[in-house]
Amino acid sequence: MEKAIDDYDMFSPDDRLLVAVSGGKDSLALWDMLAEAGYQVDGFYVGLGIGDYSDESGEYVRAFAAERDLHLVTVDLREEYGYDVPTAARATKRVPCSACGMSKRHLFDKAALDGGYDVVVTGHNLDDEAAVLLGNVLHWDIEYLARQLPVLEARNGFPKKAKPLVRLTERETAAWCVIRGIDYLVEECPIAAGNRHLHHKDVLNSIEKESPSTKSAFYLNFIDNMAPLLSGQTAGATGALNDCVRCGAPTTNEVCAFCRLVDKASAHEPVPVELVLGKRGRR
Numbered sequence: 001m002e003k004a005i006d007d008y009d010m011f012s013p014d015d016r017l018l019v020a021v022s023g024g025k026d027s028l029a030l031w032d033m034l035a036e037a038g039y040q041v042d043g044f045y046v047g048l049g050i051g052d053y054s055d056e057s058g059e060y061v062r063a064f065a066a067e068r069d070l071h072l073v074t075v076d077l078r079e080e081y082g083y084d085v086p087t088a089a090r091a092t093k094r095v096p097c098s099a100c101g102m103s104k105r106h107l108f109d110k111a112a113l114d115g116g117y118d119v120v121v122t123g124h125n126l127d128d129e130a131a132v133l134l135g136n137v138l139h140w141d142i143e144y145l146a147r148q149l150p151v152l153e154a155r156n157g158f159p160k161k162a163k164p165l166v167r168l169t170e171r172e173t174a175a176w177c178v179i180r181g182i183d184y185l186v187e188e189c190p191i192a193a194g195n196r197h198l199h200h201k202d203v204l205n206s207i208e209k210e211s212p213s214t215k216s217a218f219y220l221n222f223i224d225n226m227a228p229l230l231s232g233q234t235a236g237a238t239g240a241l242n243d244c245v246r247c248g249a250p251t252t253n254e255v256c257a258f259c260r261l262v263d264k265a266s267a268h269e270p271v272p273v274e275l276v277l278g279k280r281g282r283r
């Protein structure tokens with residue numbers, strides 16, 4: 001982790017960090033590693049309303065913070081914005097991960113800016129980043145490729161973001177949790193089944209089995225050799241962003257995607273997670 005922080009100039013001990021925690025192994029391992037290394041780091045948890053999964057994940061996060069006397073900031077989608085992820089998925093007729101990811105990104109940014117934090121840090125590991133990279137390459141999505149960096153500087157109303165675990169595999173973060181006695185939620189999100197990144201992880205794992213180190217070469221060589229050629233290819237870099245007229249967040253539209261999501265999802269009758277599971281199961 002320290003090598004990634006140094007190599008990519010992520011942050012220094014003087015910075016205030018906000019780590020996004022889900023209750024899973026990666027984010028809790030990251031929070032523990034950063035605190036152990038002496039960084040000033042608080043946690044941020046979003047209650048997504050995904051049935052028992054969210055209830056349990058919140059319990060793991062709160063217990064972790066309380067046991068170590070660490071400061072945790074929480075937001076609950078249903079209580080504070082009038083919707084949850086299953087309802088947002090049904091209201092927008094899109095896969096749950098789409099509404100979920102957008103909500104989390106917006107709320108992480110907002111919490112960091114409101115709380116005066118210098119950097120938002122997330123527990124994305126090498127497996128996550130390589131899988132996302134494979135998906136972006138398969139679609140040659142230049143906008144996403146240009147932004148798939150271990151660190152993104154603050155710009156146009158977005159806080160600085162960093163991924164200190166990009167050199168570590170998920171087996172290594174799990175091992176850290178075992179060694180350190182960290183209790184984490186082992187179950188995957190119940191509505192993750194249609195997430196294409198899971199399939200890309202399987203593909204990369206089968207390649208890795210035949211050709212060890214391919215995964216790290218694929219991702220780390222992209223960062224060193226390819227990413228510099230793509231700098232300047234994002235909407236933010238080309239100056240195409242303006243402020244949302246409702247919440248002030250950076251957007252390419254008049255009203256940002258998060259405010260439009262809140263409008264739609266909060267007006268929809270609440271949808272239990274079982275109904276989203278049932279619909280996906282019939283596909």
Ligand code: SF4
Nearest residue numbers: 096097100101189192
């Ligand atoms: S798998 Fe998808 S729906 Fe579940 S927590 Fe992750 S992004 Fe949200």
